[in-house]
Amino acid sequence: MVVELISVGTELLLGNIVNTNAQFLAEKCASLGLSMYHQVTVGDNRERLAEDINTALQRADIIILTGGLGPTEDDITKEVCAEVMGFKLVEDPHTRERIETYFKDGIYPVITENNWKQALIPEGCKVLDNHNGTAPGLILEKAGKAAILLPGPFNELKPLFLDAVSPYLQELQPEVIRSQMIKICGHGESQVADQIKDLIAAQTNPTIAPYAKTAEVHLRVTARAADDETAKSLIKPVVKEIKNRFGDDIYTTKEEETLEMAVVRLLKKYELTVTTAESCTGGLIAGRLVNVSGASEVFREGFVTYSNKAKRKILDVSKGTLKKYGAVSEQTAKEMATGGVFATDADVCIAVTGIAGPSTEGDKPVGLVYIACYMKDKVKVEEYHFKGNRDKIREQAVVKSLDLLRRSILTNYRG
Amino acid sequence: MVVELISVGTELLLGNIVNTNAQFLAEKCASLGLSMYHQVTVGDNRERLAEDINTALQRADIIILTGGLGPTEDDITKEVCAEVMGFKLVEDPHTRERIETYFKDGIYPVITENNWKQALIPEGCKVLDNHNGTAPGLILEKAGKAAILLPGPFNELKPLFLDAVSPYLQELQPEVIRSQMIKICGHGESQVADQIKDLIAAQTNPTIAPYAKTAEVHLRVTARAADDETAKSLIKPVVKEIKNRFGDDIYTTKEEETLEMAVVRLLKKYELTVTTAESCTGGLIAGRLVNVSGASEVFREGFVTYSNKAKRKILDVSKGTLKKYGAVSEQTAKEMATGGVFATDADVCIAVTGIAGPSTEGDKPVGLVYIACYMKDKVKVEEYHFKGNRDKIREQAVVKSLDLLRRSILTNYRG
Structure with missing residues (x-):
């Protein structure tokens, strides 16, 4: 057709x-x-x-x-x-x-x-x-x-x-077409393609199509068959093999589940509440969480601390840290995440500080972003060097923040 | 050609x-x-x-x-x-x-x-x-x-x-083409078209093209001429007439200026700082403000107060108000906006509380949103009944919030 x-x-x-x-x-x-x-x-x-x-x-x-x-x-x-x-x-x-x-x-x-x-x-x-x-x-x-x-x-x-x-x-449609989505975070499109190039080379039915999204790659496995059962049985082994190769890099295999929905699902599962402490992302992480209907169970409040003063006052980031390391530093990110948890009664805090551009800050380049996640009395910090314009840098920072939160839950709470 | x-x-x-x-x-x-x-x-x-x-x-x-x-x-x-x-x-x-x-x-x-x-x-x-x-x-x-x-x-x-x-x-190409953008907030596409239907009916050169955006309408006036000067002189009277008809509903005539850029420009002009107190929009207003490079001059911190407890603790919304009128009410929106200014040293606070859905809250319908703007010891509140899904309701609430902020500045500060 x-x-x-x-x-x-x-x-x-x-x-x-x-x-x-x-x-x-x-x-x-x-x-x-x-x-x-x-x-x-x-x-x-x-x-x-x-x-x-x-x-x-x-x-x-x-x-x-x-x-x-x-x-x-x-x-x-x-x-x-x-x-x-x-x-x-x-x-x-x-x-x-x-x-x-x-x-x-x-x-x-x-x-x-x-x-x-x-x-x-x-x-x-x-x-x-x-x-x-x-x-x-x-x-x-x-x-x-x-x-x-x-x-x-x-x-x-x-x-x-x-x-x-x-x-x-x-x-x-006379034929049944069945497809299964696999959403991956943490690899570029070419890396994903490289890791499954043998599967792509061998594909006839089902086919595997990669879609590059901001800081994500989606793979769609599609089979055609006379009936639904046959189509499903064609897809199953391929999806299983892809799951084996990417493990926890896969955040969902549900078509309509977004990264924030996957995060909220995990928070609910382990009965955790989260707060946000955002600088360069300016509320966009909170905005993504609140995208999810029912987010109120796991998200009660969040902070946008754009100025140094706000970081100090709301999140108790120390004057010394800001002076010695600057607002965009591993140390500040850590203190923001810790401060977020202590300023609220949340179990977890995700904090972001970075330079979205267009201008650099001192010797720190545009695209430098620190993301910290406080969970179970520990803080994990990641350093990123994102490419692109202001919007693109912020978008990538939001995705990586949600993904760090997701991975931290899996590491700390999964049996 | x-x-x-x-x-x-x-x-x-x-x-x-x-x-x-x-x-x-x-x-x-x-x-x-x-x-x-x-x-x-x-x-x-x-x-x-x-x-x-x-x-x-x-x-x-x-x-x-x-x-x-x-x-x-x-x-x-x-x-x-x-x-x-x-x-x-x-x-x-x-x-x-x-x-x-x-x-x-x-x-x-x-x-x-x-x-x-x-x-x-x-x-x-x-x-x-x-x-x-x-x-x-x-x-x-x-x-x-x-x-x-x-x-x-x-x-x-x-x-x-x-x-x-x-x-x-x-x-x-022998001809020169020149166009002028006019961005309008506060009218639907059909209302805008209705207000200028005589201009549209008479158009040959320049032409007027309307573009519907979320809670905004953009008009592009385009002229062709032998040289740049002639093209400009063809555009000028039409743009002037449109400006006469829409007045303050026009937030910019600059091609690249977004609503948040216009708001930040006005805040800078009158040396004002703003804070945000968001419930259903969950950080998206702050996110739009921080979209603007240089927003740090006018925006230092913002709050996402999604739970009642957060509204009370951070914004000092009274228990009585929440109990008597509910979280989604004119009274709560007013207290959120007032509380935002008192919790920070900002001059202005924009506050939003509403029901983005999918489920209603008691007898209040999905789409009911209150937007409040605290400025110069006064609070202005607007009530909206937005249509659409969760995303669409939140998007409209963000645009209307930015627009209320913009209009409040014009009312209070313009000579």
């Missing part, structure tokens, strides 16, 4: 935004066993969009269109797609009601006239309720082909795809 | 990587005044690549192909493009010599046979020396059309584009 992706939006053609939707959808389609031969990006232009939809319908079974479902004049995806495929637009009372509910008590109480445009749907199409916006997802089926229309914003597109589109696509 | 982009590589179709090259090239082409109507992504497949090159040559004056110039079997961009455009491949002694030099003393001293493939060029084409790899850039010109071939790795593509391709394209 062949799928083609059409991203609609002049902002993509002008380079205002990176097309991360395309990567997400391509990865998901691949994991569903669909073949994708073309991705197309086109602007908010009727004629050219119609041309691209026509071409895509000729060479693919399913086309996925993203963007251009908003309420403004230049949002034309639904209108053009309906016209090309021969659908009439009619008002959907269900969607109209959802729009009314969405705006009621919302932050923008006025519903402008153009919003009702979003209640129009191609007659007879499938409507996928959007819980994060006013444009529903739509599936238009005709002559053995399907067009799937999704809103452009990622936080609307992603849940719509996972909840409604993915099951729909799965049902169309 | 119309340009079309063809990204070549099966890894893009599988979603292994994000196509950041496309964003870079699109932005650069737009700033050169080239019109881009289509971007296409295709795999390492001769037939489909040839089809896409043919189509692109029909509808564009210039096509830019990226990727597929490596030494391996599945690198076919040059071969297919030369065939489609009717060029013979010949060995280029200059490129052969550069490949020899590149490998000498390199980390891979052996030149394998397939590397010589990279010394073959379409006869008579322009060769652009690549200082960061072995595949040169190539420009093939025929019948008033040009195909520009660039290597896929960004650290090779970027300097090649800036040093050689950009000047080449500039010479072809």
Whole structure:
């Protein structure tokens, strides 16, 4: 089954935004066993969009269109797609009601006239309720082909795809595709590839695909088979072998589990509470922990101590340490982590101090980061030299902090 | 002059990587005044690549192909493009010599046979020396059309584009393009569009394009003209009119300035320091402030008070308030903001408490968020009912918090 992706939006053609939707959808389609031969990006232009939809319908079974479902004049995806495929637009009372509910008590109480445009749907199409916006997802089926229309914003597109589109696509597929995710922290992409190059060289079914993420590598093992049991039995030995090779570097084998979810899971398991003492990451580690629903069981408070004074006052870092070694030092990181535990009633503290740039501090280079974890009366400190710009350095520091916390729990608490 | 982009590589179709090259090239082409109507992504497949090159040559004056110039079997961009455009491949002694030099003393001293493939060029084409790899850039010109071939790795593509391709394209372009960004907070996309629908309806040159961001709307006003001065003078009255209509809802007109940068700029201007007291946003407001290089002048410390106990202990929120009104209430938000200022020596505190979900708290719904700003002995509180999932609610709360801080400064300090 062949799928083609059409991203609609002049902002993509002008380079205002990176097309991360395309990567997400391509990865998901691949994991569903669909073949994708073309991705197309086109602007908010009727004629050219119609041309691209026509071409895509000729060479693919399913086309996925993203963007251009908003309420403004230049949002034309639904209108053009309906016209090309021969659908009439009619008002959907269900969607109209959802729009009314969405705006009621919302932050923008006025519903402008153009919003009702979003209640129009191609007659007879499938409507996928959007819980994060006013444009529903739509599936238009005709002559053995399907067009799937999704809103452009990622936080609307992603849940719509996972909840409604993915099951729909799965049902169309005669073969069963089963994939297993393995998420690894602590190796670069080329190192991971090197450690499993024999497995990659030998792969036919299942296949192994590596995905590089910030300070993480994800491996997806995918098998095709006539039934689910056979697919699973093809995957199992490969996953087992990868687990043997990477051991504790694997933080999860669950598709939807993020690193912070894995950390919160371990904290809960061993009944631990954690606090955070952040300098260069400025609250982002706490922010990641609070990402996890139910984090309140293990995380009660955290500190952003950006200035030296705050490090002293809140975390009791000694004046002497700051003077002798500086704010970005192993010693300061240690005292921050220790101080965090003593300032709260948490069992564990993760502390970070570093230079995110753009300017260096004295003789210390941009990218130098110390991460400390206080646990069971001991502090473990790690020194990193991250590459990249301010954002990239901070992102890597957050991932490595969560990973140090995870590894420390395993070392100290696992039987 | 119309340009079309063809990204070549099966890894893009599988979603292994994000196509950041496309964003870079699109932005650069737009700033050169080239019109881009289509971007296409295709795999390492001769037939489909040839089809896409043919189509692109029909509808564009210039096509830019990226990727597929490596030494391996599945690198076919040059071969297919030369065939489609009717060029013979010949060995280029200059490129052969550069490949020899590149490998000498390199980390891979052996030149394998397939590397010589990279010394073959379409006869008579322009060769652009690549200082960061072995595949040169190539420009093939025929019948008033040009195909520009660039290597896929960004650290090779970027300097090649800036040093050689950009000047080449500039010479072809008679027109200058100039654009001005206007970033708005406090209105939804449809409301913004509604307020300027007369301007949008009348647009020809300059054009006005709205971009919806989380709780923000960006407008880009773009003009084309024979010279820079004329383009600027076309933009000026439109920008002035938009400024008149949105006033303080506009937080910046600088392309690169983010909301947190605008906030830090204002804090610096009025010599104010800020602290944060976050519950449901869990450190993300602090994280946004620390995003700004130089934030240390205005932000020294912040608190994540996720539990009631932390709110009481760190921010001195009274037990009675928590009991009577609950943690998610106007009263608690007020006391958090007040407590934040008294717990530190900051002038201003922004405090957030809310229900990010997925579960409600008693009779309070998911999405209910109170944001308080303490400034000049007064606290302003706003109540919001955000829609969406946990992430989306938190993201909106962060933007609205930064915006409340920004507006409070304008109200209290601007002359």
